[in-house]
Amino acid sequence: MSELPSWEDMVSGANCPMCTELPDVNQFNYKVADLSVSRLLLEREQTYPGYCVLMFKERHVTGLEQLxxxxxxxxMSDLRQAAKAITAxxxxxxxxxxxxxxxxxxxxxxxxxxTENDPRWRGPVWTTTPKEMVRMELEDDEYRALVxxxxxxL
Ligand SMILES: [Zn+2]
Incomplete structure (x- = not known):
């Protein structure tokens, strides 16, 4: 992760990649939809089918305590809405x-x-460094169908 800006810069929001408007399809994810205060993104990493990120989009904040x-x-309402849609x-x-x-x-x-047959069932998904993580990518049409x-x- 040496390509990232310094921690201090990122906490302050300078060069924050989540404050940068990225194309709907980019190297990290596919945009699913904008919700009330957040954006739902389908991650390219699909070891866990349907894996999404919900990003707070109103301004740069680092945690819930700043809302x-x-x-x-x-x-939280967006989070529940997203989770229900992903579940369905x-x-x-x-x-x-x-x-x-x-x-x-x-x-x-x-x-x-x-799911019961996922590689880390009954445990957390992050038990190794990001580099050592199993990574599963789909074809473009498969991402679009899932989106x-x-x-x-929703
Ligand atoms: Zn930000």
Whole structure:
């Protein structure tokens, strides 16, 4: 991750990649939809089918503690809406929610559908360094089909 700006810069929002308007399809993800205060993104990494990130989009904040009451309520509502849509689209056995921000300190939630036959069932998905993670990528048409399935359920 040496290509990232310094931690101090990223916390302050300078050069924050999540504050930069990226194309709807880019090297990291596919845009699913804009919700009330957030953007739902389907990650290219699909070891866990339906894996999405919900990014707070109103301004640069690093954590929940920086949100106003109204923003928090709206963000949590978006999170539930997204999780329900993903559940309807991919029918997982369980759902994991994680907000860490250790690599990009801009408030976002990982929404990770889990299944009984996934490689880390009954454990957390992150047990190794990012470089050592199993990575599963799909074809472009498969990403687009998955985006449409999730979008229909929103
Ligand atoms: Zn940001």
């Amino acid at each position: 106003t009451d109204e923003e928090y309520t709206a963000f 689209a991919v029918n997982p056995d369980h759902m994991n929610y994680a907000t860490l921000g250790n690599i990009i300190p801009h408030l976002h939630y990982h929404i990770i559908p889990r 449409e399935r999730i979008k229909r359920e």
